[in-house]
Amino acid sequence: MSGQQRTRVDTVFDGIFDLILSGEIPLGGVVNEATLAERFKVSRGPVREAVKALQGRGLIVKEPYFKARVVDLDVKDMIEIFQLRESVEGMSVKLATRAMSDESMNRLLHDFEQAGGNGRVLDLHVRIAKECGNRRIESLLCDELYYLLRLYRARSGSTPGRHDNASAEHWQILRGMKSRxxxxxxxxxxxHIARATAALQRLLDTDTANANAPAPAQPRRERKESEA
Amino acid sequence: MSGQQRTRVDTVFDGIFDLILSGEIPLGGVVNEATLAERFKVSRGPVREAVKALQGRGLIVKEPYFKARVVDLDVKDMIEIFQLRESVEGMSVKLATRAMSDESMNRLLHDFEQAGGNGRVLDLHVRIAKECGNRRIESLLCDELYYLLRLYRARSGSTPGRHDNASAEHWQILRGMKSRxxxxxxxxxxxHIARATAALQRLLDTDTANANAPAPAQPRRERKESEA
DNA sequence: GGCTGTAAAAGTGTCAACACTATCAGCCAT
DNA sequence: ATGGCTGATAGTGTTGACACTTTTACAGCC
Incomplete structure (x- = not known):
């Protein structure tokens, strides 16, 4: 009675997802159905459905009869995502603080003492989202926004100078949670998230300032997808 | 050639959507591919993709090789949605208050003076979301959550006794926006949204209380996934 | 009579071929 | 030579048929 039947659509979905995360298909790159179908040894049908699902999740954009492309995230997109995160993760941690059992709370604290801030930054946020008890918020954060964050960070490293502060802020949040x-x-x-947003805003300001003066900014021409 | 090309998938998507909203396919009802294909005079392919898209938008749930079903929203789901809305719409109105031009603001106020609270309740929320300048928040609210709200309200009328208060609260919000x-x-x-959530919570409490005490005939629910 | 195993039916998943649309190269007129 | 037109080409949209899985019905057995 094990539920997961893992149809081909799921396999292709994960496959394309990995290709995007690993950068094999670059941000803004073209997603060709026939190529992917051959690569995953399936017909174009499952590929089409997988692409549709990725599209629904916001990782692929597409218009009828046009080539599908991986979403191209710029700083402005990130600011919008961070504004959304600021509100939703606030609610997430509020609900988690109320909903978590004492043992869950202790385990959370213990895990992060152990890690000593080594773990990737998103880990705490994921952990809180999974404990908040609201599946819709958990899904929004874990299944939609965090993937986009990872995608953006894979291309252009996270805003510099933030990491040291972020760790201290994480501990503050944990203390707040522990005291209920x-x-x-x-x-x-x-x-915490508003500060990160502000950093992005500064980055955007300097970017646009630089873009105005020298103006070598070539409009992103079609990037050929290199086949392995 | 400027307009969207409106492929068959889009047509079927809208068609199924209307069937769900109009109640022709009830909440929790089965979505049969072949039947829909014949109804819309297309092959099963477009239907499958449309269903996949609806699934990505959360209106249809489905497991491999099992029948697809329209999502069955209960009070608990609504509470989760309202918790999410409380955070996101707070951010939405904050951003809109800062981003709207004076003329947009005046137009908004004028439209709602004209309507005099007649318009449907969601109108103000939609309007604010569309003015907040954050496309991701706008999409989350307008393209995902509000559809689910309409769906839920179509089945079980909105929480009674709320409407009169809601109108006053709307005017308060508008005044806050006008004063920037x-x-x-x-x-x-x-x-405003927290009060609605509390009303839902009370509804849930009485519901479960009633369900525990009298223990009436077994709920004729077809197989529902049980979560822990 | 109730239960179990098996086969038919219904429904979903996948495929390969065909139809339609956009893109690009080359040609003609200006 | 430049700009627009016209075919060829690549890629997406759609289809009907076939394979696999679940569900249902029925016969046999306890």
């Missing part, structure tokens, strides 16, 4: 002060934890989380 | 107090508008919006 849901509103405090929410405020801290929102401030 | 983004934080105030955010607080008012969050409180």
């Amino acid at each position: 002060d849901a509103e405090l934890a929410e405020s801290l989380m929102r401030a | 107090d983004a934080e105030l508008a955010e607080s008012l919006m969050r409180a």
Whole structure:
């Protein structure tokens, strides 16, 4: 009675996803149905459905009869995502602070003492989202936004100079959660993400300033997808 | 050639969507590919892709080799959606208050003076989401959550006794926006939605209380996935 | 009579071929 | 030579048929 039947669509979905995350298909790159079908040894049908699903998840953009392309994330997109995260993750940590059992809380704290800030930055955010008890918020954060974040960071490293502060802010949030002060934890989380947003905003400002003066910015011409 | 090419998948997508909204396919009802294909005079391929898209948007749930079903929203789902809305719409109105031009703001106020609270309740929320300048938030609210709300309300009328209060709260929010107090508008919006959430919570409590005590005939539910 | 195993039916998953649309190269007129 | 037109080419949209899985019905057995 094991449920997961893993149809070919799922396989192709994960396959394309990996190709995008690994950068084999670059951001903004073309997604060719026939090529992918041959690569995964399936017909074009499953590929089409997988692409449709990726499209629904926002990783691929496409218009009828036009080539599908991987989403091309710029700083402006990231700011929009961070504004959304600021609100949703605030709620996420508030709900988690109220919903988590004492043992879950202790386990969370223990894991992060162990890691000592080594783990990837998103780990705490994922962990909180999974504990908040609201499946829709969990899905929004874990299944949609965090993938886009990973995609963006894979291309252009996370904003410099943030990492040291971020770790301290994470510990503040954890302390707020431990003391069961849901509103405090929410405020801290929102401030935490708002600071990152501000960093992105500064990056955008300098970028546009640079883009205005020298103006070598070639419009992104079609990037050929290199086949392996 | 400028207009969207409207492929058959889009047509079928909208068609199924209308069938769900109109209740012709009830909540939790089965979505049969062959039947729909014949109804819309197309092959099963476009139907499959449309169903996949609906699935990505959360209106249809489905496991491999099992029949696809329209999502069955209960009060608990609605509470989760409202918790999400409380955070996101707070951000939405905050951003809109800052981003809207004076003329947009005046037009908004004028339209709602004209309507005098007649318009459907969601109109103001939609309007604000479309003005917030963050396309991702706009899409989340308008393209995902509001459809689910309409679906739920179509089945079980909105929580009674709320409408009169809601109108007053809407005007408060509008006044906050007009005075360009983004934080105030955010607080008012969050409180506005939190009150609706609380009403849903009370509904859930009485429901479960009733379900526990009398223990009436077995719910004739067809196989529903049970979550832990 | 109730239960189990098996076969038919219904429904979903996949495929390969065909139809339609956009893109690009080359040709003609200006 | 330049700009627009016209075919060839590549890629997407659609289809009907076939393979696999689940569900249902029925016969045999306890």
